[in-house]
Amino acid sequence: MPITTALGIDPGLDRTGWAILTRDARSVLSLRACGLIHTDAGEELPRRLNYIFQEFQKILSTYQPDQVAMEQNFFLKRATTMANTVMTRGVILLACEQSGKPITFYPPRRVKLMLCGTGTADKKQVQRMVQLTLHLDKPPTPDDTADAVAIGICHLKTAPLSSRLNVKTAFLEKLKQARACQVKKR
Numbered sequence: 001m002p003i004t005t006a007l008g009i010d011p012g013l014d015r016t017g018w019a020i021l022t023r024d025a026r027s028v029l030s031l032r033a034c035g036l037i038h039t040d041a042g043e044e045l046p047r048r049l050n051y052i053f054q055e056f057q058k059i060l061s062t063y064q065p066d067q068v069a070m071e072q073n074f075f076l077k078r079a080t081t082m083a084n085t086v087m088t089r090g091v092i093l094l095a096c097e098q099s100g101k102p103i104t105f106y107p108p109r110r111v112k113l114m115l116c117g118t119g120t121a122d123k124k125q126v127q128r129m130v131q132l133t134l135h136l137d138k139p140p141t142p143d144d145t146a147d148a149v150a151i152g153i154c155h156l157k158t159a160p161l162s163s164r165l166n167v168k169t170a171f172l173e174k175l176k177q178a179r180a181c182q183v184k185k186r
Contacts, residue, residue: 002025003022003023003024003025004022004066004067004156004159005020005021005032005063005064005065005066006021006023006065006066006067006069006155007019007020007063007068007069007101007152008020008021008069008070008148008149008150008151008152008153008154008155009068009070009071009092009151010070010071010144010145010147010148010151011071011073011085011088011089011092012084012085012088012144013039013045013048013049013052013084013085013087013088014038014041015036015037015038015142016036016037016038016052016088016092016144017034017035017036017037017144017145017147017148018035018036018037018056018145018148019031019033019034019035019140019145019148019149019151019152020034020059020063020065020152021134021153021156022156029133029134030134031134031136031149032063033063034140034145034148034149035145036142036144036145037051037052037055039051039052045084045087049087049088050091052088052091053091053094056091056092056096057095057098057099060095060096060099060101061099065101066101067103067104067155067159068096068102068103068104069103069104069105069106069151069152069154069155069159070089070092070103070104070105070106070151071105071106071107071108071111071147071151072105072107073085073089104155104159106151106154106155110154111126111147111150112125112126112150114153114154114157114158115129115133115150115153115154123143123146123147126150127139127140127141127143129150130149130150130153133153134149134153
């Protein structure tokens with residue numbers, strides 16, 4: 001199995017966390033780089049979105065990830081926060097699409113469940129499990145960056161199985177269609 005590189009993303013207009021992780025041939029995960037894209041609340045929305053878009057173009061170009069994993073948002077907050085996050089996700093999706101990178105979405109509860117064993121883990125538990133999983137000296141900070149690392153870990157740990165299941169499902173569907181064609185010909 002070749003080395004796989006994934007970009008984990010925790011999107012937000014004010015603060016977007018990102019992380020580049022790799023899985024080697026022995027399935028060992030490592031953190032290659034991570035960071036936070038911060039935009040100034042005083043700037044106009046189009047300028048902020050453009051900045052996020054440009055930063056993701058640089059990240060995608062520099063690290064050339066094979067895959068992208070992004071948090072799937074649900075909103076219990078204000079409508080403005082929801083709209084801004086949706087627009088931020090849009091420019092990130094555009095940058096990934098232009099780079100030809102496939103994107104997988106993960107709900108926060110699934111990431112927490114995979115990493116911590118419970119979908120209700122708090123930020124500190126997630127940070128600690130990220131630290132332990134990647135054998136880091138200290139947990140990544142701030143929270144947005146740690147969440148991006150957690151999303152990347154979740155993806156690299158679950159994507160191989162999901163891929164195999166998708167291939168098997170596609171094969172079974174083609175087999176079913178072939179059988180249906182044989183029955184029609186008789």
